Amino acid sequence: MVVSTKHIENQKLKEALYSVSDPEIPVLSVMDMGIIQKIQTKGNHVYLEIIPTYTGCPAMDTIAMDLKIALTEQGFESEIKLVLSPAWTTDMITDEGRQKLENYGIAPPMDSTSDKAALLNGKRLVKCTNCGSTNTVMVSQFGSTPCKALFKCEDCLEPFDYFKCLK
Amino acid sequence: MEKNENLIHYLLMLGDNSMILGHRLSELCGHGPNLETDIALTNISLDFFGQVRSYFQYAAQLKGEDFNEDKIAFLRNERQYYNATLLEQENNDFAYVIVRQFLFDAFHKELLEQLMNSKDTTIAAIATKSIKECRYHLRFSSEWLKRLGNGTEESHQKAQLALNDLYVYCHELFAESEVERKMKESGIGADLDAIKHNYLAIIHQLIAEAQLKIPETIQRVAKGKLGFHSEKLGYILTELQYMQRAYPDMQW
Helix, strand or coil, X not given: CEECCCCCCCHXXXXXXXXXXXXXXXXXXXXXXXXXXXXXXXXXXXXXXXCCCCCCCCHHHHHHHHHHHHHHHCCCEEEEEECCCCCXXXXXXXXXXXXXHHHHCEECCCCXXXXXXXXXXXXXXXXCCCCCCCCEEEEECCCCCCCXXXXXXXXXXXXXXXXXXXX | CHHHHHHHHHHHHHHHHHHHHHHHHHCCCCCCCCHHHHHHHHHHHHHHHHHHHHHHHHHHHHHCCCCCHHHHHHCCCHHHCCCCHHHHCCCCCHHXXXXXXXXXXXXXXXXXXXXXXCCCHHHHHHHXXXXXXXXXXXXXXXXXXXXXXXCCHHHXXXXXXXXXXXXXXXXXXXXXXXXXXXXXXXXXXXXXXXXXXXXXXXXXXHHHHCCCCCCCCCCCCCCHXXXXXXXXXXXXXXXXXXXXXXXXXXXX
């Protein structure tokens, strides 16, 4: 049976899937990130297809293993396959996920033009996660993990992470 | 069977470019000119290794038997690596790192855009995934090229020197090998002639924006794609393969 990723009726399955997060961004579950593309169940057996956020992201192996453990703990047998298509984009992060990111201190992705504007000293659009000001500058296009860039707020002077836009 | 042989060879060509450049960038881990560029270069390296894994996993699957991505990555001899010669060039200084990156990123972008339409659905999926990362890399390397070219007298000089030394390897990127021709004809591989036109237009424009000059030197006859490498690859492989040679089949 194909299960919609937007509406999972089986509470145990839902609980298992929502309990797994990216180890680098613990507030964001794999469901919030939109990396689970297909869920199929047959009795006790769960088949999942997951897509990588970044091709080289070491978190993918961990996530697949964590999913397996979470499903086993809820009494499921599972098969997890990493597929390459469709290619993940930051648009796949849910609205709830964006809010969680911001609360956690990572500015959620905007669009590629605002990334470019930040890089080229254009209009300032990325909101500081500390004080809410948009008077922010990009310090580095690359940050502590493949998915993040480093920003600084010029009002409160705090540095913060920005989830890079990937489209 | 012969078709698979060509496809595997083509996958190795694509993967080796990413792997050898990825390795060069990884050498800079902890040695970047400052923290931000250090992190940027190693992040780019990580993206390349992600692509390599995708290509090699697919190649291993086609080869069958007990092949796996690690064997393909670590257990070939020098002549069995098919990366273009540009990518094995050393990290002489930051200008070399940026110019090498820029010359490849611009090519890589054109290549991946074509491969997104490959008849081989796995290659198309890998290209669709990688192009997003590649565009980001190109933005980084071209911005830095402009910054170096328009920066101080010294940064300009160093960027020009690196360009003079590395530009001579660009031609190899388009010198179509037999495998590339066969792959193009079967609708799997890219059309290098078409790429060449766009590529040269783009790099010439950006080089001009960086106030640098296109070197007038003659293009070097490089045959890295055919397995004939400069001595530099040997040193790379010595380091890259050490663990697998010393402790066969070891797993991290």
